[in-house]
Structures are given as C-alpha cells and as structure tokens.
Amino acid sequence: MLRITLAGLRAHRIRLALTAVTITLGAALVAGTFILTDSVQAVLGGAGVSTPAGLVVVQPSGASGGKGTGGPVSVPAGLAARLCAAGDVAAVQGLVTVAKLTYLGPGGRPINHARAASELLSYPAVPALAAWYTITAGRPPRRGGEALLDAATARSLGYRPGDQIGVATPSGTRDLTITGITGFGGAASPPDTQIASLEAPTVLVVPPATAQRLAGLPGRFTEIDVLARAGTSAAALA
Secondary structure, eight states: OHHHHHHHHHHTHHHHHHHHHHHHHHHHHHHHHHHHHHHHHHHHHHOOOOOOTTEEEEOOTTOOTTOSTTOOOOEETHHHHHHHTSTTEEEEEEEOEEEOOEEEOGGGOBOOOSSOOOEEEEOOSSGGGSTTEEEEEEOOOOSTTEEEEEHHHHHHHTOOTTOEEEEEETTEEEEEEEEEEEEETTBSSOHHHHHHHSSOOOEEEEOHHHHHHHHTOTTEESEEEEEEOTTOOHHHHO
C-alpha cells in the first residue's frame, strides 16, 4: 500500500505541488484578513474619547480638514470673536489642521511616508477640546517653538521630550522643541488617517498661533470649535 501511494504521488507531482500552493495561499489570505480586522479594531478601539457635549464645529465651505489636494480653506480669525458674542456659548477655539508638510528628522533628513501625508495640528487651550490628545510623556506645547510629536513617530525614530525636529517652510527651516509625546484617543496615530492610508503619518501638534505661521495662514483658522453652555444642545447652538 505504501509503495502504491508513493508511486501515485510521484506520478502526479505537479498536481501535488499545486494543491500545496493553493492550501498555503488560502491559509495566508485568511490569516491576513484576521490580522487586518484586528488591526483596524485596535485602532478604532483606541479612539475612545467621546466628542464633548454641545460641540459645534464651524468650517468653511469645501473644507476637508486641511487635507484636500487644493490646500486648506480657511475662515478669518475675527469670526471666532463674533462667535464668542453669541448667546449660550461657553468657549470658542480657533484651530488649524493642514497636511503634506515636510518634517526633518535626525541628521536633517526628511521624514517620508509611502502613503500617509504628514500633518500639523493645533493644540486647543480649552481643556474639553484637548481630551483627544493622550499625552504619554512630557507636557503640551505652551509657546511658539514647542510641539507634541505623535507616539508612532517617536517610537520609530527614537524621539524624546527635549529633542528637536525641523519643519521645512517656504521661508526656511523652523526648528521646534518636542515637549511631549502624544497619542490620539489612545491610538499612537490619528485613527482616520491610519485606516485610510494603512500607515501612521508624522504628526506635530503646536499652539494655534504657531500653526498659523507654519501653515502660511496668518490671521485665519481652518475650523472654529464652539462649546455650548451647560443645558444647551449642539443643535440649538448651531
């Protein structure tokens, strides 16, 4: 019986090899599906910070979170002062979000990503709006020239609080001091960008005035967040 089995295998070597390859590929595809699903669930599960109650986000028409191909659209900073005067408003915060900046890492070398675009965010002065940033080391940026760095980049390039990172601007390179390392709702990188690109981008978080200068948006914001007073809903405030 053994001789007959071995003879059959030798006679159908190609069929045996193709069967083995098919089984291997099938197992790899199933394993890859489970790995991708677990990765997405882990990223989404980390973003557990809820949106503050009574939050209204004011953005210009055609806004894409500063990540569109045509560059960020913005609103004048004076609009924030006008919104402060509206009734039932507890706090107003102008913010800047832009993408596709060039950051310079160790040795002045550009930090490149194959699929994800580097991002620049502004750190809110209103604590309720800053809850999304889960700082794991150091402190928030308080002055111009200071920045938070995303945890994914800090881990991959070995950055720590106190290190310098460069930002390439049309007027030259601007060096920033990293005051802290941050996650985003517990995730090491912004979940929406990471899921969209399957890669963690480099993200710097700076004070709003610094973000305006680096993004070339003096006196403008890409969005204005408005918090309602206690007892006022977001729908009523809007």
